[in-house]
Amino acid sequence: MLGYVYYRDSENKGVLPSKFDEALKISTGAGAVIGQLAFGWLCDKLGRKRMYGVSILIMTLGTLATALSGEGPGLSAIGTIIFWRAILGIGIGGDYPMAAVITSEFASTRHRGRMMAAVFSMQGVNVPVLLQWLTLKLGIITAALVFYFSLLSARKSIILEDSTIPIPTDPADGSAGLAAVDRVWRLVVGFGCIPAVISLYYRLTIPETPRYTIDIERDIVQGEDDVDGFLNLECPRGKDKSVPHPELEIIPTSSGRDFIMHFRQWRYGKVLLGTAGCWFFLDFAFYGLGLNSSVILQAIGFALTESVYDQLHSIAVGNIIIQFAGTLPGYWFSIAFIDIIGRKTLQLCSFAILTALFAIIGFAYWPLYEQPSKGGFITLFVMLQFFMNFGANTTTVCSA
Numbered sequence: 001m002l003g004y005v006y007y008r009d010s011e012n013k014g015v016l017p018s019k020f021d022e023a024l025k026i027s028t029g030a031g032a033v034i035g036q037l038a039f040g041w042l043c044d045k046l047g048r049k050r051m052y053g054v055s056i057l058i059m060t061l062g063t064l065a066t067a068l069s070g071e072g073p074g075l076s077a078i079g080t081i082i083f084w085r086a087i088l089g090i091g092i093g094g095d096y097p098m099a100a101v102i103t104s105e106f107a108s109t110r111h112r113g114r115m116m117a118a119v120f121s122m123q124g125v126n127v128p129v130l131l132q133w134l135t136l137k138l139g140i141i142t143a144a145l146v147f148y149f150s151l152l153s154a155r156k157s158i159i160l161e162d163s164t165i166p167i168p169t170d171p172a173d174g175s176a177g178l179a180a181v182d183r184v185w186r187l188v189v190g191f192g193c194i195p196a197v198i199s200l201y202y203r204l205t206i207p208e209t210p211r212y213t214i215d216i217e218r219d220i221v222q223g224e225d226d227v228d229g230f231l232n233l234e235c236p237r238g239k240d241k242s243v244p245h246p247e248l249e250i251i252p253t254s255s256g257r258d259f260i261m262h263f264r265q266w267r268y269g270k271v272l273l274g275t276a277g278c279w280f281f282l283d284f285a286f287y288g289l290g291l292n293s294s295v296i297l298q299a300i301g302f303a304l305t306e307s308v309y310d311q312l313h314s315i316a317v318g319n320i321i322i323q324f325a326g327t328l329p330g331y332w333f334s335i336a337f338i339d340i341i342g343r344k345t346l347q348l349c350s351f352a353i354l355t356a357l358f359a360i361i362g363f364a365y366w367p368l369y370e371q372p373s374k375g376g377f378i379t380l381f382v383m384l385q386f387f388m389n390f391g392a393n394t395t396t397v398c399s400a
Helices: 002-006 018-046 048-067 077-106 112-121 128-132 136-153 155-164 179-190 193-205 210-215 220-230 256-264 266-290 293-299 308-341 343-363 365-369 375-399
Strands: none
Touching: 002 077, 002 179, 018 048, 018 077, 048 077, 048 179, 048 193, 136 155, 136 179, 136 308, 155 179, 155 308, 179 308, 256 266, 266 293, 266 343, 266 375, 293 308, 308 343, 308 375, 343 365, 343 375, 365 375
């Protein structure tokens, strides 16, 4: 859509230049790396609850500013969007792991895997704290639907502008961007502020996690009160918070040196290396597919049309098919089977199946491409999304 708005001339033909396309895709990820490191340290220093609220504020600001980005004599619109997407990434980088940490620190060992998978997919289980975390996976489905219906609402305007606004032969002649498409992408991005603002209330009202209160703040009495309040239990014991807990006074707090010495031991280090390594390698495929899904749909001919509206409509429909047929069922299956099959077994099977699917797509690319219906490509692409989320993507978080 940005290509049709800012680069609809005979030279670019509505395609965003590759240097801007790549910068837009990596800006959020680059910001996320900064956010993970910064918020990981801060949530141990200042508390999970406080930083969980800060991260959603940064995401809301970054989202709103992206949707309102414009250009001026000294600054391009694409450059402004890249900047605010990087700010958005910082908030995402802090939010992504903190949601997992808060869930695991509230969950019992018996149901921890299922709760982690549920929060990761934002599917409701009858646990009140899960309703407080509007996380990534339902957001993907919602984003696909928002894109589709926003596009439908602007159908007549896009078709009219596409047929009446001439394409300049020289980019210096001025922009021939489609105003209706400009409104659509801003609406789609700006819509993300709504669930963020709603979740802000819950983030500010949840209690601090008991494990943080007890292990880091060294306040076992407050930790017990938080647990009782979370479980809606009355505490008639009348705890005196002025009396220090004797057992905690003799337990030294951990340090950075303790962390290094612990994970220098291979029996512990291999767990950290294996968990982080699996997540690292999975993200090559996960974000490679996710950030380029529209490109992939066009490359296989699914969204290859002359009309601007028809092309965007085909991409929107393709995204809905992929998400509803692959992503969402994959997370449902993870929630249902993660505590039955086990994290390690589920992850191994998922990685093995993904390897086979990628090999099939790679070696059979041209036979699949030459099919008029493109059904083979779409089927394999949906299967990739399913097994990426039924196992690999969910278990990397749960294992962490």
